[in-house]
Amino acid sequence: xxxxxxxxxxxxxEWISRVVSSEPKISRSELSRRICGKxxxxxxxxxxxxxxxxxxxxxxxxxxxxxxxxxxxxxIRNKTENEKxxxxxxxxxxxxSLNKLGSIELIAVExxxxxxxxxxxxxxxxxxxxxxxxxCGAQMRYLVKSSTYGWxxxxxxxxxxxxxxxxxxWITWNEAQRRANLEKVISNSRFLILPQVQVPNLASYxxxxxxxxxxxxxxxxxxxxxxxxxxxxxxxxxxxxxxxAANWQRLGATKGRGRQDCYHSTxxxxxxxxxxxxxKAWRKELCTLVSTSAPSLKKELKRAILDWPETEFxxxxxxxxxxNRRLLQLAKDFYAKPGANxxxxxxxxxxxxxxxxxxxxxxxxxxxxxxxxxxxTTERISEHSIVLAVQDSTILDYNTHPATxxxxxxxxxxxxxxGLIVHDTMAFSLTGTPLGFLDVQCWARDPLDFGKKVRRxxxxxxxxxxxxxxxxxxxxxxxxxxxxxxxxxxxxDREADIYELFALAEKESQGPKVLIRANHNRRxxxxxxxxxxxxxxxPISGIQKLYLxxxxxxxxxxxxxxxxxxxxxxxxxxxxxSLRPVKLWAIWSTEINAPAGSxxxxxxxxxxxxxxxxxxxxxxxxWYSLRWGIEVFHRTLKSGCxxxxxxxxxxxxxxxxxxxxxxxxxxxxxxxxxxxxxPDVECSVFFEEEEWKALLAFVNxxxxxxxxxxxxxxxxxxxxxxxxxxxRKSDGEPGTKTTWLGLQRLDDITQMWKVMMALVPxxxxxxxxxxxxxx
Numbered sequence: 067x068x069x070x071x072x073x074x075x076x077x078x079x080e081w082i083s084r085v086v087s088s089e090p091k092i093s094r095s096e097l098s099r100r101i102c103g104k105x106x107x108x109x110x111x112x113x114x115x116x117x118x119x120x121x122x123x124x125x126x127x128x129x130x131x132x133x134x135x136x137x138x139x140x141x142i143r144n145k146t147e148n149e150k151x152x153x154x155x156x157x158x159x160x161x162x163s164l165n166k167l168g169s170i171e172l173i174a175v176e177x178x179x180x181x182x183x184x185x186x187x188x189x190x191x192x193x194x195x196x197x198x199x200x201x202c203g204a205q206m207r208y209l210v211k212s213s214t215y216g217w218x219x220x221x222x223x224x225x226x227x228x229x230x231x232x233x234x235x236w237i238t239w240n241e242a243q244r245r246a247n248l249e250k251v252i253s254n255s256r257f258l259i260l261p262q263v264q265v266p267n268l269a270s271y272x273x274x275x276x277x278x279x280x281x282x283x284x285x286x287x288x289x290x291x292x293x294x295x296x297x298x299x300x301x302x303x304x305x306x307x308x309x310x311a312a313n314w315q316r317l318g319a320t321k322g323r324g325r326q327d328c329y330h331s332t333x334x335x336x337x338x339x340x341x342x343x344x345x346k347a348w349r350k351e352l353c354t355l356v357s358t359s360a361p362s363l364k365k366e367l368k369r370a371i372l373d374w375p376e377t378e379f380x381x382x383x384x385x386x387x388x389x390n391r392r393l394l395q396l397a398k399d400f401y402a403k404p405g406a407n408x409x410x411x412x413x414x415x416x417x418x419x420x421x422x423x424x425x426x427x428x429x430x431x432x433x434x435x436x437x438x439x440x441x442x443t444t445e446r447i448s449e450h451s452i453v454l455a456v457q458d459s460t461i462l463d464y465n466t467h468p469a470t471x472x473x474x475x476x477x478x479x480x481x482x483x484x485g486l487i488v489h490d491t492m493a494f495s496l497t498g499t500p501l502g503f504l505d506v507q508c509w510a511r512d513p514l515d516f517g518k519k520v521r522r523x524x525x526x527x528x529x530x531x532x533x534x535x536x537x538x539x540x541x542x543x544x545x546x547x548x549x550x551x552x553x554x555x556x557x558x559d560r561e562a563d564i565y566e567l568f569a570l571a572e573k574e575s576q577g578p579k580v581l582i583r584a585n586h587n588r589r590x591x592x593x594x595x596x597x598x599x600x601x602x603x604x605p606i607s608g609i610q611k612l613y614l615x616x617x618x619x620x621x622x623x624x625x626x627x628x629x630x631x632x633x634x635x636x637x638x639x640x641x642x643x644s645l646r647p648v649k650l651w652a653i654w655s656t657e658i659n660a661p662a663g664s665x666x667x668x669x670x671x672x673x674x675x676x677x678x679x680x681x682x683x684x685x686x687x688x689w690y691s692l693r694w695g696i697e698v699f700h701r702t703l704k705s706g707c708x709x710x711x712x713x714x715x716x717x718x719x720x721x722x723x724x725x726x727x728x729x730x731x732x733x734x735x736x737x738x739x740x741x742x743x744x745p746d747v748e749c750s751v752f753f754e755e756e757e758w759k760a761l762l763a764f765v766n767x768x769x770x771x772x773x774x775x776x777x778x779x780x781x782x783x784x785x786x787x788x789x790x791x792x793x794r795k796s797d798g799e800p801g802t803k804t805t806w807l808g809l810q811r812l813d814d815i816t817q818m819w820k821v822m823m824a825l826v827p828x829x830x831x832x833x834x835x836x837x838x839x840x841x
Contacts, residue, residue: 069122072107082123082132092135098123111289117203128387154188160215161264164271168214172221172275174283175207182209189220194258195303201225201255204288206280210259210272218263221276222256223284225249226296232318232339233296238550239353240448241441247352250290254297269308277312281344293348298337306338314340353550375401378502378729381438385429392424393435393726400730402813405708408723425719435725436506440545443493443502448549450495455504455542455578456557456693457535459489460700462710464720472717474510485710486510486717489534490728491542492696493554499739500695500732505541507534508721527566535562536570543577554578555675557693560585563672565638568648571674581690584652584670591635591647601654601670604630608680610655610687612667625667630654631683634672651677655687695735702802703731731802738782738805749781760819761785761812769822785812 082101086092095116101107101123102114109115127134160167175182186207190198203225210218226248227233233251234244259269281291298320299306306316317339345351375397382390395417403411412418424430447453461476465483473484488508493501511531527533539556546554556571556578563585571580587596595603612625631653638645653671660666671690677683704710709727714720749758758781759771765784783793786800789807793800 069125070118072105072118072122074122074126078105079126079131082126086133086135090135094120094123094134094137097135109288111287129391154192155185155217157217157260157262158215159262159264160212160218164265164267166214167212167218167265167268169212170218170272170275171211171213172272172279173209173211174279175209183207185209185217186220186222189217189260190222190256190258193260194256196256198256204249204252204284206252206284206287208276215263217260218265218268219259219272220256221254221258221272223252223280223295224255226251226253230296230339231321233341235547236317236341237294237349237352238547240444240548242445242448243353247293247354250293250352252284252292252295254295257297267311270311273308273312273314277342277344291344293343293345293351295342295344297340299340301336301338303335306340309340312342314342316340374733378439378442378733379435381441382435383437384427384434389424389427389429392420393430396421396424396726397730400726401733401809403810404730404734405807405810407708407711407713422714422719425714425722426716430722431718432506432508432721432725435722436503436729439502439729440504443504444545444548446501447493447545447552447554450501450552452496452553452555453501454494454496454555454557454581454689454692455491455538456494456696457489457491457538457562458559458693458696458700459487459534459561460704462486462488462704462720462724464710470713470715470717470720472510475513476511486720486724487531488724489538490696491538491556492699492732494692494695496689496692497739498692498695500699500735502732502736503728504545505538506725506728507537508724510717527564532561532564535564535567539567539570539578539580543574546578555581555673555689557581557690559583559693565636565642565645565648568636568650568672568674569638569645572648579673579675581671581673581675581686583690584672588639589637591637597634597636597652598654598670600634601630601632601652604632604654606630607683609658610684612657620664623661623664625657626659627655627667628658629680629683629687630656631677631680633677648674650674653677653683653686698802699731699735702735703728705803734805734809735802738800738802749775749778753781754816756820757812757816760816763819764815785809788812788815 078101081104082097085097085100098116098119099114102116102119107115107119123132123134126132173182175186186209187198189209190196199222201222201224205225206223208221210220212218228248237244239247257269257273259272277295280295285291295314297309297314299309301319306314310316319339320337322333322336375394379390379393379397382393384390384393396412399411399413399417408421409415409418412421462485463476463483464470464473464485470484473486475482476485476487477483486508487510488506490503490507491505493504495501527536535558542554542556546552558567558580560583562582565588567580567582571577584597587598589596590600593600606628608629610627610629612627631651633649634652635647635649637647650672651674653673654668655671656668657666669687669690671686673686675686677686709720709724712720712723714723753761758775761781761784762771762776763769765787782805783791783800785808786804787793787808788811789800789804789809791800791804791808
């Protein structure tokens with residue numbers, strides 16, 4: 067489990083529990099120091115990260131993984147008013163110009179200097195509307211003193227906000243970059259000029275002075291330089307004039323939530339957000355991940371892969387930590403037994419009842435469940451230069467469960483079949499590996515709207531079901547902003563040939579590209595013919611050979627595909643004359659010399675990616691061919707996960723369950739593809755030790771495992787063999803369905819193997835010598 071940037075393995079959690087049980091009177095401070103020492107958890111100045119550890123311990127405690135000792139109560143004597151006033155300096159009214167203040171000194175308040183700290187605290191408590199704190203994370207305090215008039219004010223800097231929407235979009239970093247570099251962003255959490263001090267331009271002058279002095283002082287204390295400053299200015303109370311005068315940049319405003327409001331329930335005043343870069347290359351520093359080949363990092367990666375539910379759902383925010391914990395458990399159960407019904411997957415009556423309560427909860431919507439997975443997908447996307455965002459729709463048929471509420475018609479008759487419509491966008495690498503979902507839409511058609519297709523030309527695009535393509539493109543555009551080094555291409559079939567989509571892509575020139583298979587023979591500007599006629603007149607740029615496998619009665623053959631490409635400028639349909647023409651490139655691939663009786667193949671693709679050569683045209687055709695991956699996913703989701711057999715009584719519950727099923731199905735699809743991409747990597751990177759040892763014992767009929775784990779390809783072939791994969795020479799690599807079915811059997815085999823090995827413990831011990839009696 068990854069908490070506060072540190073991985074807590076099951077062994078570490080067990081060790082913590084043993085320490086607490088053996089020393090029940092241990093303080094939480096001492097416990098955090100021991101844990102930091104054991105895990106070598108230190109900041110850059112080599113000090114133990116005790117506060118981060120304390121926070122991690124509280125989360126483990128709230129999740130029920132450990133039980134912390136009771137808090138040691140300390141008797142704190144309340145200070146009298148006379149004692150508080152003792153450290154409040156006498157302030158006289160100052161009304162003068164900046165150059166008459168004499169020399170101005172910024173005094174860094176050290177924790178060892180109790181007098182300066184108490185003066186700073188007294189000034190803040192008496193004159194600042196937020197008081198003196200507490201401040202969060204790493205901190206730096208300053209007092210401002212005039213050689214002529216004495217104390218003028220005070221500053222404070224502390225840790226930056228964990229999540230800040232407009233700031234994160236402005237920086238353009240992804241989740242992994244934010245986690246790694248957030249400490250380089252610090253917040254100006256307090257800025258006070260005493261109300262008795264009336265000096266024009268003093269505030270902006272002090273901000274400029276502080277910006278110059280702060281990096282050196284921060285490095286001296288924490289051993290690294292900050293890169294960016296941020297601050298919050300409450301609207302209605304301040305105008306932020308001094309920050310603007312000191313060249314700070316306003317990014318936007320907060321949403322009226324507090325820093326600690328994880329349940330979206332607190333309403334606080336809206337604040338303007340200002341930032342100030344401290345270096346010229348600030349964005350490069352904040353968006354760079356330092357690569358390392360240290361063994362510890364390799365172990366962390368392996369643990370993160372194995373604990374995939376934590377990666378995909380660990381950052382969920384369902385309003386209650388119990389719901390968050392249940393989501394992780396359901397993901398593990400569904401992955402262990404894909405295709406099983408809910409009682410079978412959960413394994414007990416209590417867990418089954420908890421699962422039904424989870425799906426019935428108002429907070430467990432599809433969007434909230436998938437939100438952390440979207441962030442994890444964004445991290446994976448940022449590691450690639452080009453990613454294909456493939457859109458497609460599928461229909462879920464629940465006609466066998468007519469009692470399910472809130473379903474809609476899915477057939478050609480208003481009283482016919484009922485079910486749900488799912489439109490999802492999945493990211494693929496150029497090798498065809500699925501990286502995760504970017505957007506998932508699910509809805510039931512309104513029976514009262516049945517037959518609106520006849521009046522579709524009179525409806526705006528927002529009122530049509532086809533708006534799903536534009537909505538998905540917009541969601542992809544948001545993620546594209548967080549991955550500035552990645553080119554995302556939105557791919558769709560002929561149903562996506564919507565003029566509004568092309569217009570939106572042209573408007574979002576810095577957003578995702580589009581690659582759509584044409585369906586309509588559209589009009590062209592300044593052309594006598596339409597799209598197909600224009601492309602037929604273009605010269606053939608080259609011939610590409612395409613292998614077609616056998617399908618039904620059609621024999622396999624090598625098709626000769628003639629490739630043509632040209633820039634085109636489309637005119638909006640007559641019913642959408644308000645839209646401007648769009649500039650695209652068309653690629654037309656047609657089969658020549660097709661066998662008699664066979665229908666020649668052809669594809670017409672439209673894209674806003676510039677095409678200048680035959681090679682580039684063939685490349686885009688190859689990209690479009692990867693769209694078939696989402697069709698494979700949909701087939702596997704239905705036949706493997708059997709989502710259409712879920713009996714949950716209400717469409718909202720089905721959507722919540724579908725969100726988990728889709729991520730589980732993606733995980734299996736992802737694992738299958740990785741087996742082809744990295745076949746020689748050790749299987750222990752993706753499979754638990756008990757899993758691959760149990761599998762080998764079952765397949766080889768030998769309980770003694772090899773000393774070295776086999777390759778990932780070997781284990782995936784064995785898993786697929788459990789699901790019906792024959793592994794013949796002509797079979798190629800195993801598919802998602804056989805892998806899915808095999809994983810379900812592997813879970814039962816592993817559980818039985820654990821039971822048997824507990825009865826025969828000597829088999830688990832590795833012999834160190836062949837000599838009798840040794841060891």
